[in-house]
Amino acid sequence: xxxxxxxxxxxxxxxxxxxxxxxxxxxxxxxxxxxxxxxxxxxxxxxxxxxxxxxxxxxxxxxxxxxxxxxxxxxxxxxxxxxxxxxxxxxxxxxxxxxxxxxxxxxxxxxxxxxxxxxxxxxxxxxxxxxxxxxxxxxxxxxxxxxxxxxxxxxxxxxxxxxxxxxxxxxxxxxxxxxxxxxxxxxxxxxxxxxxxxxxxxxxxxxxxxxxxxxxxxxxxxxxxxxxxxxxxxxxxxxxxxxxxxxxxxxxxxxxxxxxxxxxxxxxxxxxxxxxxxxxxxxxxxxxxxxxxxxxxxxxxxxxxxxxxxxxxxxxxxxxxxxxxxxxxxxxxxxxxxxxxxxxxxxxxxxxxxxxxxxxxxxxxxxxxxxxxxxxxxxxxxxxxxxxxxxxxxxxxxxxxxxxxxxxxxxxxxxxxxxxxxxxxxxxxxxxxxxxxxxxxxxxxxxxxxxxxxxxxxxxxxxxxxx
Numbered sequence: 409x410x411x412x413x414x415x416x417x418x419x420x421x422x423x424x425x426x427x428x429x430x431x432x433x434x435x436x437x438x439x440x441x442x443x444x445x446x447x448x449x450x451x452x453x454x455x456x457x458x459x460x461x462x463x464x465x466x467x468x469x470x471x472x473x474x475x476x477x478x479x480x481x482x483x484x485x486x487x488x489x490x491x492x493x494x495x496x497x498x499x500x501x502x503x504x505x506x507x508x509x510x511x512x513x514x515x516x517x518x519x520x521x522x523x524x525x526x527x528x529x530x531x532x533x534x535x536x537x538x539x540x541x542x543x544x545x546x547x548x549x550x551x552x553x554x555x556x557x558x559x560x561x562x563x564x565x566x567x568x569x570x571x572x573x574x575x576x577x578x579x580x581x582x583x584x585x586x587x588x589x590x591x592x593x594x595x596x597x598x599x600x601x602x603x604x605x606x607x608x609x610x611x612x613x614x615x616x617x618x619x620x621x622x623x624x625x626x627x628x629x630x631x632x633x634x635x636x637x638x639x640x641x642x643x644x645x646x647x648x649x650x651x652x653x654x655x656x657x658x659x660x661x662x663x664x665x666x667x668x669x670x671x672x673x674x675x676x677x678x679x680x681x682x683x684x685x686x687x688x689x690x691x692x693x694x695x696x697x698x699x700x701x702x703x704x705x706x707x708x709x710x711x712x713x714x715x716x717x718x719x720x721x722x723x724x725x726x727x728x729x730x731x732x733x734x735x736x737x738x739x740x741x742x743x744x745x746x747x748x749x750x751x752x753x754x755x756x757x758x759x760x761x762x763x764x765x766x767x768x769x770x771x772x773x774x775x776x777x778x779x780x781x782x783x784x785x786x787x788x789x790x791x792x793x794x795x796x797x798x799x800x801x802x803x804x805x806x807x808x809x810x811x812x813x814x815x816x817x818x819x820x821x822x823x824x825x826x827x828x829x830x831x832x833x834x835x836x837x838x839x840x841x842x843x844x845x846x847x848x849x850x851x852x853x854x855x856x857x858x859x860x861x862x863x864x865x866x867x868x869x870x871x872x873x874x875x
């Protein structure tokens with residue numbers, strides 16, 4: 409095991425447990441739920457509930473492993489640091505830069521999505537102006553200090569969670585026939601129209617590919633742990649609660665959708681939340697959901713600027729990135745890393761406008777399967793690190809703050825499940841393209857690591873030997 413990864417974080421501890429909890433909830437509740445759930449229902453029918461349950465349980469396992477390591481070794485590089493400690497410097501370098509690059513592409517997509525919706529409200533304003541205003545705004549927020557970032561992200565996430573809770577309440581009243589002019593819906597939509605699984609097991613598998621990556625973003629909690637007060641306890645408390653809440657929000661929302669409307673209803677596929685709210689008689693449901701989606705995208709953009717900047721800061725601190733990325737402002741913010749992330753987000757937006765069907769489409773295609781690489785290496789790292797962390801804790805006369813359940817069997821089971829997910833992707837034409845894009849990204853990053861290692865060896869060989 410390498411000792412190279414000992415934390416060198418020197419950032420201010422300005423985040424509280426409530427910030428971490430809401431940050432994790434907010435990061436996973438985004439466009440993937442508000443916009444992507446309709447696609448999942450169209451793919452698998454009501455049986456998409458099984459797809460969501462499988463995907464949710466898989467993410468619960470991944471987050472438990474990650475939380476175990478984060479509570480023992482809080483670090484801004486999170487899983488990149490743990491992969492390096494468990495597998496070697498190559499793994500930390502590859503995973504850190506793969507995650508950074510993936511989020512940079514997501515930043516461009518998120519801010520473009522916001523600009524498209526807002527210009528629909530303000531048709532006289534060019535999209536680039538809207539995008540520029542929001543990019544500048546969140547650059548200022550992230551440069552102002554981690555507490556300011558955490559507070560804004562808390563309220564963003566609070567609005568999203570409140571919207572989901574409100575939807576669950578209204579939907580439940582609809583299902584039970586407790587709203588004026590409604591009757592209990594029964595199971596006619598859930599079990600009719602071809603049955604619970606109209607597309608069979610194949611539909612459940614295809615639905616799994618559609619929905620599994622919607623849970624991405626929750627890992628931001630462990631990146632932020634390094635800047636939390638009492639990080640060991642904060643990350644343990646936050647992750648214990650958020651994963652189950654997220655599973656409830658996703659499965660609960662989709663259950664209401666397929667109970668209230670036929671799974672093949674066009675309105676459910678194009679805008680599932682709007683379809684349910686309009687059925688409940690809520691005026692302006694479409695506009696309301698547009699506002700919620702904008703808030704969800706802005707929240708994700710804000711969190712991803714934070715995540716990319718901290719990952720770059722951590723990589724630079726371990727000698728795996730330009731030293732300038734390590735510069736910290738008087739507010740203890742890695743300001744160069746923030747500005748670099750913002751700059752590349754602007755570049756990604758430009759690519760989105762200039763090459764919507766070419767380069768950016770290819771790069772964004774790699775996002776989902778890149779997350780799969782992250783999950784696999786998290787599981788492998790936890791498998792290797794658990795005995796090391798237990799031994800180190802025992803030497804201090806302590807115990808691990810949080811442990812993965814059923815170690816090592818559940819970790820191995822998770823790796824088998826991830827292998828099954830890869831097999832499903834290989835059997836799907838579009839998903840094979842995702843895997844190919846990610847493989848290309850990983851190859852480029854590994855070659856970059858090999859080149860940097862070669863330069864380090866040359867420098868070491870040329871350095872004069874101390875007398």
